[in-house]
Amino acid sequence: MRLSQNSIALYVVVIALGFLASLLFPNELAQISGLVIVVVLIQTWILANKYMSVGQRAFVLYAVVIICGIAAPFAFPNYVTQIAILWLMILFALTWDMMGGQMGYNSLGNIIFFGVGMYASAIVQIGLYYDVAQYTSHAGAVKVQYDWFQYVFGMGLGLIAAAISAVVVAVVLGRVVFGLRGPYFAIGTLGAAIAAGELVGAWDYVGGGGGITMPTFPGSGDERSLFFYFALFGLALFTFAFLKWLYSRRYALAVNAIRDDEDKAEAMGIHTLRYKTVAWAMSAFLLGMSGAVFGNMSGFVEPLEVAFPTITFGIFMVLMALLGGKGTLWGPVLGAVVFHIIKELTWTYFLGWQWVALGMLIIINVAYFQQGILGWAQEKWPDFFGLTVDESDTREAAADASGEASK
Amino acid sequence: MNSIIEIKDVSKAFGGVIANQSISINVAEGGITGLIGPNGSGKTTLFNSIVGHHPIDSGSIKFEGAEISTFKVQQIARLGLLRTFQQTRIYSKMNCVQNMLISIPHRTSGILDMFKAHSPETNERALELLEFVGLFSKRNLIAGDLSFGQQKLLEFAMALMNEPKVLLLDEPTAGINPTLINGLIDRLKMANEQFGVTLFVIEHNMRVIMNLAEHIYCLAHGELLAEGKPDDIQNDQRVVDAYLGAH
């Protein structure tokens, strides 16, 4: 039986969801129903493999993920925020991989775009109806109460501003740091991220280190969490779909070529700077929007912990992509799911030791498991992923062989 | 015959090492020109100067009549002046077909071309050229897993995929199995005759270069020692001395 990359991903996603389900509901009924869900899903998948074409199977996989995504906040109403953050993590890992995995530029500073987007949206959303400097100088004394239209309209504009400003920062920063390669690029971008947090912290207009309170959500608490859940879910879904399309284009081979040998790529006439800039700008675009949503979701924007959390979110992005398997489409998704579950568990059950546990995970990942979950699975079961090679000598022989196989 | 590359008085030094000393060379359009010389005589340095890998200290390099000595590597490549590397370079984590597909000419690529899919013609051309160099059966293998000689062939195929006007080949037969060398010579000649690519070839193997080139330049200690038809070069006492003296 031949399975695609997709099916491994599904098993892991399904088992993870089931696992999460049984843990989140520590009573027997919920655990049993979690198990039933897992069994039903796996059974569906096995049947799908037996009776469906590759295209149909992919369709089922996407349908299952989307249905789970839509159902999750209603099935687990107490954990809407955690699951929303999972989608954010998936977006983080995917956008980091655009540079680090696909292009070999290991950025430790992608969090900049998240923070820039967050602040851009904050300024636009507040500035739409208030004087921002005056608002921030009263530090929370003014409660911003928008009606639905004002809120949604402001946030829409905020998202646009977030995406644009993140792209501008990516293009400008790229001019500076794209001259650096290898570890120098990593350190350079890390420095830029730390500096960004400090700079914003010293900028009084946006409240400096004291931060900005975002407009209050006009609906109820439940409506609020659902609103932001679906915003992040939609953004992650869009990111995945966009990358799936993008990686079937010339773009993918060009950035992979830059990863493998940039000097060769230059010698072959590839517009390397253009590809690097566009790659970074696209990942900044997506991160900027996610920052805007997250800022509104947390309700309060502040430079070090929320907007530019370099050593948490900034490093998690890298870890998740490495854990799942960098340079693949599904690897970062898998990595984000596994990482988020491990992280939530250690934060719950090993409180006080969570950073140690996380450190161990990093060491094991980097020292013994560099290819990540997906890379490891592909190496172990190449047939499983359709990575077998037709060794026909000529094009005629290859045509014959594929003709016979299809008979 | 017209000269497609005109090199005039080009000098290049690395610190105290004078790698090229006022070298003048003309590469005839549509022909095969050879470049020989003992190890360290400055052949690769000259190639690097031509393709803009480093700035030259003085002199002039013209391609199709236009000065290119201040251009960057990518610009020169996009003009149709391409080189292969002495230390073969391919994209090692991509398979052979992918290596070929991304080696298309980027002369007229605009921003939006990044998002184009690979056309069926490009795919077909990639497979044709892989078959041409004898790597068709390896097409789905990761390029980094190929043997050194196979990588050399792949790099040659990638260069052809780029449809260059001039191809600078740095020791194309180094590391190639002697029984395959004749086949490779034939392919180089075919690339020259059928695809109309002007070749400028660095080669240590005398039998190969005598067989291949119409005109040969010989460097020694960074200076141009001799030039002429293969027979003249072979019988030139200075060339013989340079080679014997260097070993």
Ligand SMILES: Nc1ncnc2c1ncn2[C@@H]1O[C@H](COP(=O)(O)OP(=O)(O)OP(=O)(O)O)[C@@H](O)[C@H]1O
């Ligand atoms: N980047 C560099 N930095 C310093 N010295 C260099 C550099 N490149 C070449 N050289 C020196 O220039 C001289 C010529 O080197 P080059 O590589 O051009 O020789 P070559 O003719 O290609 O030799 P081979 O046949 O061994 O490939 C050598 O003495 C070499 O050490």
Ligand SMILES: [Mg+2]
């Ligand atoms: Mg050399």
